[in-house]
Amino acid sequence: AIQMTQSPSSLSASVGDRVTITCRASQGMRNDLGWYQQKPGKAPNLLIYAASSLQSGVPSRFSGSGSGTDFTLTISSLQPEDFATYYCLQYYSYPKTFGHGTKVEIK
Amino acid sequence: VQLVESGGGLVQPGGSLRLSCAASGFTFSDFEINWVRQAPGKGLEWVSYITSSGSTMYFADSVKGRFTITRDNAKNSLYLHMNSLGAEDTAVYYCAREGGHDALDVWGQGTMVTVSS
Numbered sequence: 001a002i003q004m005t006q007s008p009s010s011l012s013a014s015v016g017d018r019v020t021i022t023c024r025a026s027q028g029m030r031n032d033l034g035w036y037q038q039k040p041g042k043a044p045n046l047l048i049y050a051a052s053s054l055q056s057g058v059p060s061r062f063s064g065s066g067s068g069t070d071f072t073l074t075i076s077s078l079q080p081e082d083f084a085t086y087y088c089l090q091y092y093s094y095p096k097t098f099g100h101g102t103k104v105e106i107k
Numbered sequence: 108v109q110l111v112e113s114g115g116g117l118v119q120p121g122g123s124l125r126l127s128c129a130a131s132g133f134t135f136s137d138f139e140i141n142w143v144r145q146a147p148g149k150g151l152e153w154v155s156y157i158t159s160s161g162s163t164m165y166f167a168d169s170v171k172g173r174f175t176i177t178r179d180n181a182k183n184s185l186y187l188h189m190n191s192l193g194a195e196d197t198a199v200y201y202c203a204r205e206g207g208h209d210a211l212d213v214w215g216q217g218t219m220v221t222v223s224s
Contacts (some may be wrong), residue, residue, distance in 0.1 A: 034211065036151075036211075038151075043217055044143075044201075044214055045214075046212050049209075050210070057208055089151075091209050091211075094165040095153055096141070096153040098151040099150075102152075
């Protein structure tokens with residue numbers, strides 16, 4: 001199984017900050033990676049698919065990059081509604097695997 | 108476009124439960140569907156997958172041999188049959204659709220399964 005190492009596990013940031021979250025795969029996986037935002041008590045919401053494609057309806061301050069083994073989610077200017085937990089998901093091979101999550105908290 | 112899970116509840120260790128996922132707003136028979144779970148206070152764990160026709164299924168090692176996945180395209184419904192349940196299966200269970208790009212793009216609200224005596 002492909003292991004997804006996500007970092008950091010948590011971060012504190014202020015509104016307006018630029019935030020970067022990374023996922024590293026234990027083996028190459030093309031660009032078959034998605035990024036999700038989850039708020040407490042809610043289902044995950046797809047932000048980015050195919051590593052860098054913005055899902056319809058998602059604000060343009062979210063962007064993704066990477067291919068192969070190293071992937072990045074960037075929030076260009078953090079907004080109050082962005083405080084949440086973020087997960088990467090590889091769907092290159094089964095079993096699909098998630099990163100362990102990054103909790104973005106208010107500084 | 109909506110997925111709605113049901114069937115969760117309290118079950119004793121060693122027991123069984125069947126979860127359902129009802130789809131609406133899209134052509135259910137065109138899409139592969141997954142189950143994903145989340146234990147209380149923990150991260151997301153992929154559980155199972157089924158192709159649009161129901162001919163191929165995959166399972167996480169943690170549930171293989173205990174869970175089965177089926178679908179009824181005529182009823183726009185997906186099912187997760189869970190047997191030999193243990194405390195480690197306690198979680199919110201989500202069904203999620205695979206979009207055209209294979210990412211999980213539509214999720215249900217989840218149904219809680221609690222395994223306890």
